[in-house]
Amino acid sequence: MRKIEHIGIAVKSLKESNELFEKLLGTPAYKEEEVASEGVKTSFFMNGPNKIELLEATNPDSPIAKFLEKKGEGIHHIAFDVEDIVVEIERLKKEGFTVLNEMPKKGADNKLVAFLHPKTTNGVLIELCQEIK
Numbered sequence: 001m002r003k004i005e006h007i008g009i010a011v012k013s014l015k016e017s018n019e020l021f022e023k024l025l026g027t028p029a030y031k032e033e034e035v036a037s038e039g040v041k042t043s044f045f046m047n048g049p050n051k052i053e054l055l056e057a058t059n060p061d062s063p064i065a066k067f068l069e070k071k072g073e074g075i076h077h078i079a080f081d082v083e084d085i086v087v088e089i090e091r092l093k094k095e096g097f098t099v100l101n102e103m104p105k106k107g108a109d110n111k112l113v114a115f116l117h118p119k120t121t122n123g124v125l126i127e128l129c130q131e132i133k
């Protein structure tokens with residue numbers, strides 16, 4: 001785990017939250033991207049060296065739709081940058097964490113991603129991200 005890659009925030013409306021975060025941070029989203037496999041539309045903001053990902057659900061089965069229903073808007077996950085996601089998945093499995101997808105999948109912003117179940121990480125959904133080179 002090299003650094004926090006981004007913080008994911010579940011929002012009801014990407015349009016409204018883009019406006020809010022643009023006002024908050026004083027800079028617009030640098031990118032919007034839909035990831036159909038996750039049922040999300042995302043936008044990304046930089047704040048100094050830090051990245052924020054806003055996520056809106058695109059269908060009722062999306063993890064974001066379920067999260068909004070249960071918990072409402074707010075921090076949904078913390079993503080960590082890793083050099084080799086396959087090595088990191090194996091290391092974390094040996095440490096006893098539950099990896100939700102052992103096969104890394106294509107995420108947003110040019111990343112391969114994998115998730116750890118929040119039940120094994122003190123109630124916080126953890127994402128691993130490896131940049132696709």
Ligand SMILES: CC[C@@H](C(=O)O)C(=O)SCCNC(=O)CCNC(=O)[C@H](O)C(C)(C)COP(=O)(O)OP(=O)(O)OC[C@H]1O[C@@H](n2cnc3c(N)ncnc32)[C@H](O)[C@@H]1OP(=O)(O)O
Nearest residue numbers: 008035038042063066076100107108113115118123124125
């Ligand atoms: C855009 C792509 C990518 C990127 O490049 O950055 C993303 O960020 S995609 C983000 C969206 N995708 C995911 O979240 C994928 C991983 N998540 C999952 O597989 C599921 O959401 C889950 C974590 C396995 C939960 O799914 P499920 O069991 O079907 O949902 P429930 O609603 O029944 O929840 C069970 C249990 O887990 C708690 N929960 C759910 N989500 C979170 C969360 N984000 N943080 C903390 N806890 C969470 C939920 O509250 C339930 O708890 P109990 O009620 O106590 O049982």
Ligand SMILES: [Co+2]
Nearest residue numbers: 008053079127
């Ligand atoms: Co994410």
